[in-house]
Amino acid sequence: MRVTDGMLVTNFLNDYNNNLERLQKNQNMLSTGKRISRPSDDPVAVAASLxxxxxxxxxxxxxxxxxxxxxxxxxxxxxxxxxxxxxxxxxxxxxxxxxxxxxxxxxxxxxxxxxxxxxxxxxxxxxxxxxxxxxxxxxxxxxxxxxxxxxxxxxxxxxxxxxxxxxxxxxxxxxxxxxxxxxxxxxxxxxxxxxxxxxxxxxxxxxxxxxxxxxxxxxxxxxxxxxxxxxxxxxxxxxxxxxxxxxxxxxxxxxxKNEDADLAQVITNLQMDENVYRASLAAGARIIQPSLIDFLR
The missing domain is CATH 1.20.1330.10 (f41 fragment of flagellin, N-terminal domain)
Known part of the structure; x- marks a missing residue:
């Protein structure tokens, strides 16, 4: 299978967005103290809370x-x-x-x-x-x-x-x-x-x-x-x-017990997600290499 630069960039952006979403979710749990912010997070727990x-x-x-x-x-x-x-x-x-x-x-x-x-x-x-x-x-x-x-x-x-x-x-x-x-x-x-x-x-x-x-x-x-x-x-x-x-x-x-987040676990996950996020940025910088146009300038 032929792998193009466009495919690399697309896969990188998808992974980058996923990492960013996980980071945002943990930041939201840390700031609110709740593990559920919308019904889709845990429908069963939301029903129990109601x-x-x-x-x-x-x-x-x-x-x-x-x-x-x-x-x-x-x-x-x-x-x-x-x-x-x-x-x-x-x-x-x-x-x-x-x-x-x-x-x-x-x-x-x-x-x-x-x-x-x-x-x-x-x-x-x-x-x-x-x-x-x-x-x-x-x-x-x-x-x-x-x-x-x-x-x-x-x-x-x-x-x-x-x-x-x-x-x-x-x-x-x-x-x-x-x-x-x-x-x-x-x-x-x-x-x-x-x-x-x-x-x-x-x-x-x-x-x-x-x-x-x-x-x-x-x-x-x-x-x-x-x-x-x-x-x-x-x-x-x-x-x-x-x-x-x-x-x-x-x-x-x-x-x-049903709604509150485990802050110790959230902080640990947040630190891990921050490290993954930084690693994905570093990997993306290597994937998106200079093109021929950059050398012709």
Whole structure:
């Protein structure tokens, strides 16, 4: 086979371009830290990365829901703690007013404090989180309790947050009808009890006050039971947050293993490709020799 100068030059240019492409690829991996810059580099790895990123995005959404639910439950627990303190103070005043040794002026002072305690209970019942009433059920934009009456304006809707695949949901809210002991007529028995205490104090009915102490104890037991339920949910969400954090770490590690380049190997390959590139330039300088025209100038 006859070998011409044109064939030598063409083969040299092809080899030269191949060496240059390998050099560029390694330089790109070194600068980005990634071994994949386009799907054609490794289609299987690209498909795996897409699946991992989808899982990470879903995990991030679950994490945001868990954080939101944790904050909601923390606000709820704080409100229930305040309500329990108010009931405890109410009980102390009821015991004080039932001993029969207080003057009418002293009884009036207790009446005034009972009124303030009831007003504060209503304020606790209207606690908001992120602009939503936490005790209103689904009616999160409706104020559930009012100082003008003892009725409940919310509903018994349960708000659930999804925190995992397969419909893993947790109810984050506690409805006001459960906390404030709302009866079938929509009236809060807790607030009615506060009115009854005020009436008994106004009339000086010590026996009625003694009987109402048991009602106060029942309301406190109810609030404590609800608070225990909230605490159990909060503990579960803590476990879910830890799991989601571990999942995110594992996804990140898996994505890094799938996409990141071995920098030590890349540097070694880059040095080798640089040497090959320089050798190809030297070889090309010898292949493309001066022609007859160069001597005729």
């Amino acid at each position: 699946r991992i990123r989808t899982d990470m995005a879903r995990n991030d959404a679950y994490t945001k829901n868990a954080d939101d639910a944790k904050s909601w439950l923390d606000i709820t627990d704080s409100a229930l703690s305040q309500l329990n303190d108010l009931l405890q103070r109410t009980r102390e005043l009821a015991v004080e007013g039932s001993n029969g040794t207080l003057t009418q002026e002293d009884m009036q002072k207790i009446v005034n404090e009972i009124e303030q305690l009831k007003a504060q209970m209503i304020q606790v019942g209207n606690t908001q989180y992120n602009g939503r009433y936490i005790f209103a059920g689904f009616k999160t934009t409706t104020q559930p309790f009012s100082e003008t009456n003892n009725s409940y304006s919310g509903d018994n809707g349960i708000i659930e947050f999804e925190m995992g695949p397969g419909g893993n949901k947790i109810a984050v809210n506690v409805t006001g009808d459960k906390v404030f002991n709302v009866d079938s007529t929509g009236t809060s028995q807790l607030l009615v009890m506060m009115d009854n205490l005020k009436s008994a104090l106004d009339s000086g009915d010590h026996q009625a006050l003694s009987n109402l102490i048991a009602d106060v104890d029942k309301q406190m037991e109810n609030v404590l039971a609800v608070r225990a339920e909230v605490g159990a949910k909060s503990n579960r969400i803590d476990l879910i947050q830890n799991r989601l954090q571990n999942d995110n770490y594992n996804f990140t590690a898996l994505l890094s």
